[in-house]
Amino acid sequence: MPVNKDPQPSRARLIANLVLWVATGLFLINVVASGFFGSQLTKEPYSMFIHRVQDQEVLRASVGQNEIRYQVKDEAGQPGPVYATTPIFDLQLPQLLEDKGVEFAAVPPPRGQWLSSLLSWVIPPLIFIAIWRFFVARNGGPQGALSIGKSKARVYVEGETGKITFDDIAGVEEAKAELVEIVDFLKTPQRFTDLGAKIPKGVLLVGPPGTGKTLMAKAVAGEAGVPFFSISGSEFVELFVGVGSSRVRDLFEQAKKQAPCIIFIDELDAIGKSRAASGFYGGNDEREQTLNQLLTEMDGFDAGAATVIVLAATNRPETLDPALMRPGRFDRQVLVDRPDLKGREAILQIHAKGVKLADSVDLKQIATRTPGFAGADLANLVNEAALLAARRNSTRVQQQDFGEAIERVVAGLEKRSRVLSDREKEIVAYHEVGHALVAAIMPGSDQVEKISIVPRGMAALGYTLQLPTEDRFLRDEAELKGQIATLLGGRSAEELVFGRITTGAANDLQRATDLAEQMVTTYGMSQVLGPLAYDRSQRNSFLDSGMANARRPISEDTAKAIDLEVKGLVEAAHQQAVAILERNRPLLETLARQLLDTEVIEGEALREQLKQVQAV
Numbered sequence: 001m002p003v004n005k006d007p008q009p010s011r012a013r014l015i016a017n018l019v020l021w022v023a024t025g026l027f028l029i030n031v032v033a034s035g036f037f038g039s040q041l042t043k044e045p046y047s048m049f050i051h052r053v054q055d056q057e058v059l060r061a062s063v064g065q066n067e068i069r070y071q072v073k074d075e076a077g078q079p080g081p082v083y084a085t086t087p088i089f090d091l092q093l094p095q096l097l098e099d100k101g102v103e104f105a106a107v108p109p110p111r112g113q114w115l116s117s118l119l120s121w122v123i124p125p126l127i128f129i130a131i132w133r134f135f136v137a138r139n140g141g142p143q144g145a146l147s148i149g150k151s152k153a154r155v156y157v158e159g160e161t162g163k164i165t166f167d168d169i170a171g172v173e174e175a176k177a178e179l180v181e182i183v184d185f186l187k188t189p190q191r192f193t194d195l196g197a198k199i200p201k202g203v204l205l206v207g208p209p210g211t212g213k214t215l216m217a218k219a220v221a222g223e224a225g226v227p228f229f230s231i232s233g234s235e236f237v238e239l240f241v242g243v244g245s246s247r248v249r250d251l252f253e254q255a256k257k258q259a260p261c262i263i264f265i266d267e268l269d270a271i272g273k274s275r276a277a278s279g280f281y282g283g284n285d286e287r288e289q290t291l292n293q294l295l296t297e298m299d300g301f302d303a304g305a306a307t308v309i310v311l312a313a314t315n316r317p318e319t320l321d322p323a324l325m326r327p328g329r330f331d332r333q334v335l336v337d338r339p340d341l342k343g344r345e346a347i348l349q350i351h352a353k354g355v356k357l358a359d360s361v362d363l364k365q366i367a368t369r370t371p372g373f374a375g376a377d378l379a380n381l382v383n384e385a386a387l388l389a390a391r392r393n394s395t396r397v398q399q400q401d402f403g404e405a406i407e408r409v410v411a412g413l414e415k416r417s418r419v420l421s422d423r424e425k426e427i428v429a430y431h432e433v434g435h436a437l438v439a440a441i442m443p444g445s446d447q448v449e450k451i452s453i454v455p456r457g458m459a460a461l462g463y464t465l466q467l468p469t470e471d472r473f474l475r476d477e478a479e480l481k482g483q484i485a486t487l488l489g490g491r492s493a494e495e496l497v498f499g500r501i502t503t504g505a506a507n508d509l510q511r512a513t514d515l516a517e518q519m520v521t522t523y524g525m526s527q528v529l530g531p532l533a534y535d536r537s538q539r540n541s542f543l544d545s546g547m548a549n550a551r552r553p554i555s556e557d558t559a560k561a562i563d564l565e566v567k568g569l570v571e572a573a574h575q576q577a578v579a580i581l582e583r584n585r586p587l588l589e590t591l592a593r594q595l596l597d598t599e600v601i602e603g604e605a606l607r608e609q610l611k612q613v614q615a616v
C-alpha cells in the first residue's frame with residue numbers, strides 16, 4: 001500500500017505556538033518597561049517648538065520618529081530645561097534647525113517605543129488567531145487553521161508491497177509505450193541530458209473517465225521507484241483567496257527537494273480552465289491565480305537541475321487554457337482511450353486474478369459483450385459478478401453472474417455514456433467503413449489508419465482515423481471534392497445498406513457543407529461565381545474573425561447563386577460516394593462484418609484490404 005505521509009503540519013503548528021508565546025512575552029515586557037522608562041519630560045506643542053527654534057531659544061535637539069527632545073537656553077544663555085514634543089511630518093525641519101544654529105541629531109527611536117509600535121501591529125492579529133484556533137479546536141473543525149497555505153499533496157512512497165506497475169494496466173498500449181519513456185527519463189536522466197536533450201516537464205493524460213489515467217501515473221512512479229506527489233485540481237479551488245497559488249508553490253518546493261519525482265495533478269481542468277472562456281464577469285480570480293502560479297512554477301524549474309516531471313490528467317482537454325499546452329509545459333499529450341476488444345479481455349484478466357472463477361467463464365465472450373466499457377467499468381463488472389456469486393452462495397463466479405452483472409453495469413452506464421445496442425453497432429460499422437472506402441480512392445483524402453466502433457467521448461459513436469501522409473498546405477479543387485465525398489461516405493453507406501438515414505451523420509454533413517461553402521466563397525473555385533472572395537472573414541481575419549458568416553455585402557441574387565453552388569458541390573460528392581460504395585458493395589459487407597467482430601481494424605491489415613477498392 002502507498003504510505004500516506006503528511007510531514008508538515010505538526011512542525012508548523014509547533015512553530016506557530018512558539019511565536020505566539022514569545023510575542024506575548026515581549027508585549028508584557030514592553031508594557032512594563034514603558035511604565036518605568038517612559039518620557040517624564042514636559043510636553044510642548046509642536047508649534048511651540050518651532051517658535052522656540054525660530055526665536056533661537058533652542059540649543060540642541062534630538063529628533064526621533066515619535067518624539068523630539070530639545071534643550072532650551074535659560075536666561076543666562078546656558079543650557080536649561082529639556083522639553084519634548086510630538087513631531088509632525090516635516091521635511092523642512094532639518095533645514096530650519098541648521099539655519100538657526102541648533103545642534104541636532106536624529107536618534108534611533110527609544111527602545112520602548114519602537115517595540116510597542118511594532119507590537120501594536122503584531123499583537124492584535126496574533127490574539128485574533130489564538131482565539132480563532134481556540135474555537136476551531138473546540139469545534140473539531142478544519143485541522144490546523146494556521147496551516148491553510150500548506151499543500152495537501154499526498155506523498156506516495158512506493159513500498160515493496162502494493163506497488164503499481166505497468167502490468168496492472170492493459171488495453172492502452174500506445175499510452176503505455178509513451179510513458180515507458182518517461183520512466184527512463186526519471187531513472188537515467190543523464191542518458192538524455194548528456195546528449196543535450198531536454199527532458200520534458202509536463203505530460204498530459206487525456207481520456208474519458210475511468211480509463212486508467214490515475215492508475216498510469218501511479219504506475220510510472222512505481223516503475224521508476226520515485227516519490228509521487230498527488231493532488232487533485234478540485235482541491236486547489238478553495239474558499240480563501242491566495243491559498244490555491246501558495247499551495248502550488250508549496251507543492252513544487254516539496255517536490256524539488258525530493259527530485260527525481262513525479263507531481264501528479266488530477267482533474268487539471270478544475271484549475272486549468274481557459275481564461276478566455278471563464279465567463280463574462282472575469283471568471284474566478286482564485287482559479288486564475290492558481291493557474292498562473294502553476295505556469296510560473298513549470299517555467300521556473302530547470303529540467304536539467306532536478307528531474308521533476310509533472311503528469312496531469314483531464315477528461316475535458318477542450319476546456320483547458322491553451323497556455324498550458326505551450327512548449328516547456330504540458331507539451332506532451334497522451335491519449336488514454338477506451339479499450340478495444342482485445343484490451344478489454346486483458347483488463348478483465350487482470351481484475352479476475354483476485355476472484356475465483358469457474359471453468360465455464362469465458363472472458364473473451366464477456367469482452368465481446370462490453371463495447372464502450374472503460375477499465376474502471378470492467379473492474380466494477382468483475383466485482384459485481386463476484387458479489388452476485390456470493391449472494392447465490394456459490395464458491396465460484398460463473399458465466400451467468402457476469403451476464404447479470406453486465407446488465408447491471410450497463411444500466412448504470414447508460415446514464416453516463418453511450419453503450420450501443422447491436423442494431424446501432426451495425427449501423428455505425430457500415431457508416432465508418434463507408435468513410436474508409438471512399439477515402440481509399442478519392443484524391444486528397446489522407447490515408448485511413450484505423451476504423452473503430454468503440455464509442456469515444458460523448459460525440460462520436462465510431463470513428464475513422466485518417467493520418468496525413470505528408471504535410472500539405474495547398475489542396476487543389478479535386479482534392480477538396482474528394483474530402484467532401486469522404487465525409488459523405490458514412491451517410492451514403494447507411495442509405496445504401498439500410499435504405500434510411502440516422503442522425504449519426506450530422507457532424508459529417510456540417511463539415512462537408514462548410515468545406516463546399518469555403519470552396520465557393522473563399523477559394524473562388526466556382527465556375528458560376530468566378531474567382532471572387534465573398535467571404536470577408538478571410539480578408540479581415542484579425543478584425544472580424546469572431547463573426548460567423550461575415551460575408552461581403554452581396555446581392556440577393558449572388559446569395560442564391562452561392563447557395564446553389566454549395567448545394568451542387570455537396571450533391572455531386574454524394575452521388576460519387578454512393579457510386580463508389582455500390583461498386584464495392586462486397587468489400588463494404590466484408591469489412592463491416594469484420595469490424596463488428598473485432599471492433600477495430602487498423603494498420604497494415606486495413607491498408608491491404610483498402611487496396612482492393614475499385615474506382616468507378
Ligand code: ADP
Binds near residue numbers: 170209211214215379
Ligand atoms: P481515471 O483516472 O482515468 O478516471 P482510474 O485510473 O482512476 O481512471 O481508474 C480507476 C480504476 O479502474 C483503476 O484503479 C483500475 O482498477 C481500473 N482501471 C481503469 N483503467 C484500467 C486499465 N487500463 N487497466 C486495468 N485497470 C484499469
Ligand code: MG
Binds near residue numbers: 214266313
Ligand atoms: Mg482519475
Ligand code: ZN
Binds near residue numbers: 431491505
Ligand atoms: Zn461519419
